Amino acid sequence: MKLEIELNEYDYTGSHNDIYGTVTVVNGVELELHNQDTETILQQVLEHLGYEVEIINRYNGELI
Numbered sequence: 001m002k003l004e005i006e007l008n009e010y011d012y013t014g015s016h017n018d019i020y021g022t023v024t025v026v027n028g029v030e031l032e033l034h035n036q037d038t039e040t041i042l043q044q045v046l047e048h049l050g051y052e053v054e055i056i057n058r059y060n061g062e063l064i
Contacts, residue, residue: 004028005024005045006026007022007024007041008025009021009036010022020036021035021036022034022035022041024044024045026049031044031045031048039055042055
């Protein structure tokens with residue numbers, strides 16, 4: 001089965017604040033969170049597909 005993941009970035013610059021994010025769409029279904037960090041995108045895609053997810057972040061081999 002083919003999995004289609006679409007990432008749609010947006011950035012609206014207003015007079016008082018900037019609004020930006022990434023809309024993630026999996027097989028035509030828009031996911032709830034509009035984040036730009038890869039951890040959030042990856043976690044919500046895998047959870048949408050039914051996986052239990054624990055993501056461990058490291059920077060230069062050290063936990064963050």
